[in-house]
Each structure stands twice: as C-alpha cells, then as structure tokens.
Amino acid sequence: MDVKAKLENVTLVLSRPKYPGNVGSVARCARNFGIDRIMVVGSNSLDPEAMKQMSTHFAADIVEKIIYSKDLDEALSPFRHIVGTTARKGSARGPFLSPRDAAPHLAEMSANNTIAMLFGPEDAGLTNEEIRRCHTVVTIPTADAFRSLNLSHAAMILCYELFVCSAETPQAFTPAQATSRELEGMFGQIKELLLEIGFLNPENPDYWMTHLRRLLFRIRLTSREVKIIRGICRQLSWYLDQKNPDRKNA
Amino acid sequence: MDVKAKLENVTLVLSRPKYPGNVGSVARCARNFGIDRIMVVGSNSLDPEAMKQMSTHFAADIVEKIIYSKDLDEALSPFRHIVGTTARKGSARGPFLSPRDAAPHLAEMSANNTIAMLFGPEDAGLTNEEIRRCHTVVTIPTADAFRSLNLSHAAMILCYELFVCSAETPQAFTPAQATSRELEGMFGQIKELLLEIGFLNPENPDYWMTHLRRLLFRIRLTSREVKIIRGICRQLSWYLDQKNPDRKNA
Numbered sequence: 001m002d003v004k005a006k007l008e009n010v011t012l013v014l015s016r017p018k019y020p021g022n023v024g025s026v027a028r029c030a031r032n033f034g035i036d037r038i039m040v041v042g043s044n045s046l047d048p049e050a051m052k053q054m055s056t057h058f059a060a061d062i063v064e065k066i067i068y069s070k071d072l073d074e075a076l077s078p079f080r081h082i083v084g085t086t087a088r089k090g091s092a093r094g095p096f097l098s099p100r101d102a103a104p105h106l107a108e109m110s111a112n113n114t115i116a117m118l119f120g121p122e123d124a125g126l127t128n129e130e131i132r133r134c135h136t137v138v139t140i141p142t143a144d145a146f147r148s149l150n151l152s153h154a155a156m157i158l159c160y161e162l163f164v165c166s167a168e169t170p171q172a173f174t175p176a177q178a179t180s181r182e183l184e185g186m187f188g189q190i191k192e193l194l195l196e197i198g199f200l201n202p203e204n205p206d207y208w209m210t211h212l213r214r215l216l217f218r219i220r221l222t223s224r225e226v227k228i229i230r231g232i233c234r235q236l237s238w239y240l241d242q243k244n245p246d247r248k249n250a
Numbered sequence: 251m252d253v254k255a256k257l258e259n260v261t262l263v264l265s266r267p268k269y270p271g272n273v274g275s276v277a278r279c280a281r282n283f284g285i286d287r288i289m290v291v292g293s294n295s296l297d298p299e300a301m302k303q304m305s306t307h308f309a310a311d312i313v314e315k316i317i318y319s320k321d322l323d324e325a326l327s328p329f330r331h332i333v334g335t336t337a338r339k340g341s342a343r344g345p346f347l348s349p350r351d352a353a354p355h356l357a358e359m360s361a362n363n364t365i366a367m368l369f370g371p372e373d374a375g376l377t378n379e380e381i382r383r384c385h386t387v388v389t390i391p392t393a394d395a396f397r398s399l400n401l402s403h404a405a406m407i408l409c410y411e412l413f414v415c416s417a418e419t420p421q422a423f424t425p426a427q428a429t430s431r432e433l434e435g436m437f438g439q440i441k442e443l444l445l446e447i448g449f450l451n452p453e454n455p456d457y458w459m460t461h462l463r464r465l466l467f468r469i470r471l472t473s474r475e476v477k478i479i480r481g482i483c484r485q486l487s488w489y490l491d492q493k494n495p496d497r498k499n500a
Contacts, residue, residue, distance in 0.1 A: 007393075025400060028398070028400060029403060031393070031394075032392040032393060032394075032397055032398070033392060033393055034393030034394075058398045098414075100414065141414060141417060142282040142283060142413075143257070143281070143282060143284030143413065144281075144282075144284075147282055148278070148282070148306060148308045149282060150275060150278060150402075152400075152403070153275075153278075153279060153402070153403065156403045156406055156407065157406065157407075157410055160390075160407055163392075163393065164348075164350065164391060167391065194482065197485055197486050197489040198485060198489060199481070199482050199485045199486070208478070211475070211478060212478070215469055215471070215475055215478075216469075218468075218469045218470075219465055219466075219468050219469045220468070221465070225461070228461060228462070228465075231449070232444065232447075232449050235447055235448060235449045236447050236449070236486075239446075239447040239448060240493065243490065243493040243494045244493045
C-alpha cells in the first residue's frame with residue numbers, strides 16, 4: 001500500500017503549544033497514521049521527558065526528531081500547502097471545510113506536495129494572522145457552537161481523516177504547487193502595488209488583502225503562475241516609473 | 251437538528267480504565283459530540299479531580315454523573331446495542347468493521363435504541379469475553395499492524411464518526427458563481443490594462459491571456475469577487491489617468 005509514501009509529505013506544525021504532554025500525544029497520533037514529522041514553533045522549552053511519557057516508546061523517535069523554530073514564517077515557507085484547524089468561525093477566517101470534505105483534496109495533493117497541518121495553542125487556537133497563512137481552513141464539526149477540543153484530539157481527527165482517505169484514493173498526479181515563500185513574496189508585491197494605486201486603505205490594508213489571498217489560495221498556483229503574476233506586477237511598477245519619474249523618491 | 255436527540259441514547263462504557271486523566275479526556279470528547287453519559291466498570295477509585303482536570307469545566311458535569319459499576323454484565327444489560335472497539339484482531343474476535351462502515355447503522359439505530367460504546371483498559375484492551383458481548387466490533391484503521399491508540403483518542407474517533415454520520419443532512423451550500431457575462435467583462439478589462447502597461451504583446455495578446463483565463467476560471471469566482479477584481483482594474487486605470495492626463499486621448 002502506498003499510503004505510507006503519501007503521508008511522508010505531511011508535517012504537523014504546532015504553533016506555541018503550552019503543554020509537553022499534548023505534543024507527545026500528537027506524536028503518538030501521527031505515528032498511528034503514518035506521519036513522522038512534527039515542527040514546534042515558538043515553544044523551545046518543552047520538557048522532552050514529559051513529551052515522551054505521552055508519546056509512549058511507540059512514537060518517542062518522532063519526539064526526538066521534532067524540529068523547533070522561532071518563527072512561523074520561516075517554518076511554513078518550504079511547504080506547498082498549509083491547512084489550519086480552527087474552532088472560531090470569524091468572518092475573516094473562513095471559508096471553512098470539514099475534515100472529511102478537505103481530506104480528498106489533501107490526500108491527492110500530498111502525493112506530490114509537502115503539506116503542513118497547522119494547529120494553534122491549546123487555549124486560544126490560531127490567530128487571524130496565522131489563519132491568513134493557510135490555503136485551507138478546517139473546522140471539526142461538534143455538537144455545540146462553543147467547542148473545546150484538546151489539541152491532540154483535533155490532530156487525531158485530521159490525521160485520521162487524511163489517512164483513511166489516502167488509503168482509499170488512487171494516486172492522481174497533482175502538479176507541484178508554489179511554496180509558501182513564493183506565495184508570500186507575491187502577496188507582498190501585490191499589497192505594495194495596491195497600496196500605491198490607492199486600492200487598499202493604508203489604515204487597514206488587510207481587509208481587502210484577506211479577500212485577495214483567499215481567492216488566490218483557491219487557485220492553487222504553480223510556481224510558474226506565481227512568476228506570471230509577479231511579472232505583471234513588475235511590469236506595472238516599471239510602467240508607473242515611466243509615467244512618474246519621481247515615484248521612487250516620493 | 252435532531253443529532254442531539256439521537257446521541258442521547260449513546261453511553262460510553264469504559265471497562266477497567268487505569269488513569270483518571272483518560273476518563274476525563276473521554277468526557278471532553280463525549281461532550282463535543284453530544285454524548286452525555288459515561289459508565290465506568292471495575293474501577294472505583296479514580297480521582298475525581300484528576301478526571302476533571304482533563305475533562306475541563308466544559309465536561310465536568312459528565313464526570314460528576316459517571317455511573318460506576320462493578321460488574322460488566324450488569325452495566326451492559328439495559329443497552330439494546332453494544333459496540334466494542336479493539337485493536338487486536340484474533341479470529342474469535344471479529345468480524346471487524348471500520349468506524350466509518352459501522353457509523354451509518356449505529357446512527358440509524360441510535361434514534362430509537364440505547365447504545366453502549368465499550369472500551370477496554372489502556373494497556374490490554376477488551377478481553378475475548380468482553381468482545382463476545384458486543385453486537386458490533388470496530389477496529390480503527392492505522393498505518394501499522396501494531397497499533398497503540400490512547401483510550402481517549404479511540405473514543406474520539408468513534409464519537410466523531412457517529413456524530414458526523416448522525417448530523418449528515420443534504421445541505422450542500424454552494425455560493426452562486428459569477429456568470430459568464432461577468433467573467434468576460436472582467437477579462438476584457440484586464441486585457442485592456444495589460445496591453446496598456448505593456449505586459450501583453452499586441453501582436454499576440456491571447457498567449458498570456460489564455461494562461462490568465464485558465465487560472466481565473468479555476469477559482470470559480472463569485473459575482474462579488476469579480477467586482478473586487480474589476481474594482482482594482484478601475485482604480486488602476488484612474489491612477490494611470492492621474493499620472494498621465496493625455497492617456498485617454500492617446
């Protein structure tokens with residue numbers, strides 16, 4: 001079975017986890033569903049023994065190989081698809097998929113693309129800023145509007161759905177997506193231009209940028225397409241320079 | 251929605267659990283999926299505070315209302331259907347269903363029948379004798395033949411599958427997509443601008459436009475999103491006018 005091969009491209013990225021036991025539990029979940037890699041961002045002082053107590057010996061090697069990072073941007077930049085899980089459904093945070101609805105697409109993509117499954121800290125979850133980094137935002141359905149899932153239980157559901165779906169999905173070819181670094185570079189360039197031409201309000205540039213990001217995430221851009229869009233932006237910038245020689249000094 | 255009503259008939263029965271934290275975690279899972287009742291069989295001395303620490307206040311009342319029983323026969327006797335979960339697939343223990351395959355039947359049945367979902371102790375799981383009491387035996391699929399699931403994670407998957415299956419109603423909401431007319435208007439506007447700024451070759455403007463159209467079709471834009479993109483184009487056009495008053499007469 002090639003399930004193993006597919007999920008090798010999946011990394012669980014835990015942003016600012018508070019309790020080492022939860023990280024250990026996540027490692028155990030990961031192992032059960034053929035995922036070997038965990039990154040921890042913004043929490044450097046988690047007790048390894050407390051993690052291993054919950055990972056059990058069965059997943060202790062995953063705990064030992066955890067990659068620690070201080071900066072989320074840096075941590076996410078090599079990935080070609082980022083899935084965030086959130087319970088809070090603010091209007092700026094969606095659109096939201098259920099894990100089951102997201103799984104087929106993720107399973108297909110994971111064959112040829114590195115995927116980060118991103119989880120926020122136990123108490124507050126992912127911030128709006130973190131959610132904006134995600135190509136796909138998933139919400140686990142629960143009985144009540146106010147939900148309170150343990151971090152490792154949320155990870156369990158995501159890993160489980162992806163695993164079950166991967167085991168059923170025949171390998172389809174999905175072209176390599178642009179990396180998060182490529183996309184963020186493009187967004188930065190677009191934002192700068194839209195500020196300059198007065199489309200974005202400098203007081204709150206992220207309002208329309210969030211819509212645009214969402215729209216562009218949905219296209220699943222390839223590296224080449226990112227280059228096309230950046231080429232348009234560069235050309236526009238060049239053209240504005242021609243028309244307005246004082247522009248760069250403004 | 252009648253999900254709540256259906257799952258009111260479901261009780262999680264934990265046979266000989268060793269760690270109070272796990273029982274608390276199970277209570278939290280139960281609450282998230284609309285299940286309010288837990289029975290604990292053969293473990294009378296679990297520390298309530300340790301349980302509540304893991305249940306959180308969110309499910310503390312479930313912990314308080316746990317029914318303790320010494321005898322499994324007695325505990326199971328009122329239920330109309332018993333589902334056991336096991337990782338060990340001895341020949342005398344099956345036939346085994348996946349949680350997903352078992353869920354539709356259980357969801358349907360739970361409307362009018364009390365159901366016990368039975369879990370064994372953390373280390374050894376359900377005995378052959380306990381498995382024999384089960385109408386349905388479920389095994390959670392994992393990556394390796396040797397699996398090691400935390401008790402509360404196993405309960406999480408079972409509750410989740412039953413909940414999702416119970417909640418499933420034909421309510422697929424797809425937002426209205428932009429009409430072809432709206433899209434073509436947008437493409438025309440984009441093409442004009444890209445010609446003006448020199449991104450498109452006037453000899454063969456459709457070369458890059460075809461790439462862009464394909465890319466934009468893939469997003470399945472809504473009418474509102476078409477308006478956003480056209481607003482950007484209009485703003486850009488206005489800005490170019492400011493910089494180059496002769497533009498329109500050119």
